[in-house]
Amino acid sequence: MSGRPPRIFIADDQRDVLESLRLLLKGEGYASETYERPEALLEALKRRSADVALIDLNYTRDTTSGEEGLDLIGRIRAFDATTPIVVMTAWGSIELAVEAMRRGAQDFIEKPWENARLLTVLKTQVALGQALKRSSALEAENRQLTAADSALIAESPIMQPVLETIERIAPSDANVLITGESGTGKGLIARIIHANSRRSDRGLVIVNIGSLPETIFESEMFGHVKGAFTDAKTDRVGRFELADGGTLFLDEIANIPVAQQARLLRVLEDGEFERLGSSRTLQVDVRVLSATNADLKAEIDAGRFRADLLYRLNTIHIHVPPLRERGEDVLRLAQHFLERHARRYRSKVDGFTESALSALRRYGWPGNVRELNHVIERAVLMARGRTIGPADLRLDGGAPGAEHRPMTLEAIELDAIRAALGRHAGNVVAAAQELGVSRSALYRRMEKFGL
Numbered sequence: 001m002s003g004r005p006p007r008i009f010i011a012d013d014q015r016d017v018l019e020s021l022r023l024l025l026k027g028e029g030y031a032s033e034t035y036e037r038p039e040a041l042l043e044a045l046k047r048r049s050a051d052v053a054l055i056d057l058n059y060t061r062d063t064t065s066g067e068e069g070l071d072l073i074g075r076i077r078a079f080d081a082t083t084p085i086v087v088m089t090a091w092g093s094i095e096l097a098v099e100a101m102r103r104g105a106q107d108f109i110e111k112p113w114e115n116a117r118l119l120t121v122l123k124t125q126v127a128l129g130q131a132l133k134r135s136s137a138l139e140a141e142n143r144q145l146t147a148a149d150s151a152l153i154a155e156s157p158i159m160q161p162v163l164e165t166i167e168r169i170a171p172s173d174a175n176v177l178i179t180g181e182s183g184t185g186k187g188l189i190a191r192i193i194h195a196n197s198r199r200s201d202r203g204l205v206i207v208n209i210g211s212l213p214e215t216i217f218e219s220e221m222f223g224h225v226k227g228a229f230t231d232a233k234t235d236r237v238g239r240f241e242l243a244d245g246g247t248l249f250l251d252e253i254a255n256i257p258v259a260q261q262a263r264l265l266r267v268l269e270d271g272e273f274e275r276l277g278s279s280r281t282l283q284v285d286v287r288v289l290s291a292t293n294a295d296l297k298a299e300i301d302a303g304r305f306r307a308d309l310l311y312r313l314n315t316i317h318i319h320v321p322p323l324r325e326r327g328e329d330v331l332r333l334a335q336h337f338l339e340r341h342a343r344r345y346r347s348k349v350d351g352f353t354e355s356a357l358s359a360l361r362r363y364g365w366p367g368n369v370r371e372l373n374h375v376i377e378r379a380v381l382m383a384r385g386r387t388i389g390p391a392d393l394r395l396d397g398g399a400p401g402a403e404h405r406p407m408t409l410e411a412i413e414l415d416a417i418r419a420a421l422g423r424h425a426g427n428v429v430a431a432a433q434e435l436g437v438s439r440s441a442l443y444r445r446m447e448k449f450g451l
């Protein structure tokens, strides 16, 4: 189930038509708004977004030219390129339908309509419209995150309240702030909350604010219209619009520029904002999850974070404890990652030696679960037998280990690729250049390593 029913705006001059469409759509889980005049629908669409505009072509009983409806299409398209438009035409006026499509409508229905056909058209257009909005901006990172393994290993007592909170609040629409040291699993928890919410069939849009230059923050979040600034060659949908009906995950929120915090607060309060350079107020229904490893209280005291914004973000607060406080979870996680990476690299490795286990337990895990994951991944690639020994773990700071075993070529390659991608913020072209391979060669290796 999605967070809200799809909104259909309907314009037709016949009240009985509006009424029967409204009833039909209500029964099918849509929310509709009906208008007797084209201008009224146009005004509504300037104020609020719709999933589909369903419009009649003739608004005066004695004309059949369709001029008013065709005109409406043009006036909608003048400010809105994405909302799907479906026209209703009289039987046999195919040429009008064709003209409507030429002016920017997506599909047509002949009157009197067949309910089944009407519903199919609407369903398709709602899906296409949403896909169109999303496809324009979703990053590879997001796709990777949704596809990733999403099991949350948490059996230590200290993690139980965290699990209980996740379970209790996931289905609600409450905003959630997730805090904890780097690598503790904040991103994973955000994904799990979304996956277990009523919005799970809508998108999870992820914005890493830490890697977002301050200068493009506004247009990235709220979108812009053509001409809003020098480089704005076309309209751009912002992250809030992309997330409409779904969930927006704001990662590293301590980095939100102070100047932008008031604007963000407004969206959180009323779901309203404008694209850069536009005066049209858009309305969205978005659930916001956010995460930080910073001390927001200190940020507030230092004047870098607004207290009222924090108040809006942390309706529910989840604090994830560091791995060093999670006792037995270390070994369970190690086994979990071992199985995952052994499967991925088709390795025969299936366990740890006793001394490897005690080394894992003794280590302090400053990089938390992320570090453990990387340690195990490398160990799977380095191990020569079926079990991982302490030397394979390299927990002594990266030296090749007491036995001076050479690393496998694959492990070296993986390290080098990771490091290069890290230095270039994930830019494959730049990383390939540095590594002296072609972009496609790098892509092949990344695919092999599941990066």
Ligand SMILES: Nc1ncnc2c1ncn2[C@@H]1O[C@H](COP(=O)(O)OP(=O)(O)OP(=O)(O)O)[C@@H](O)[C@H]1O
Residues within 6 Å of the ligand: 151, 152, 153, 154, 180, 181, 182, 183, 184, 185, 186, 187, 188, 189, 291, 292, 293, 333, 369, 370, 373
């Ligand atoms: N409890 C867990 N069970 C299984 N996997 C986990 C767990 N916690 C974290 N992971 C995995 O560890 C890695 C790091 O976790 P994640 O990216 O969620 O951390 P984070 O807290 O968001 O870190 P950062 O603050 O650096 O963004 C991910 O691959 C995640 O899937």
Ligand SMILES: [Mg+2]
Residues within 6 Å of the ligand: 186, 187, 251
């Ligand atoms: Mg994270």
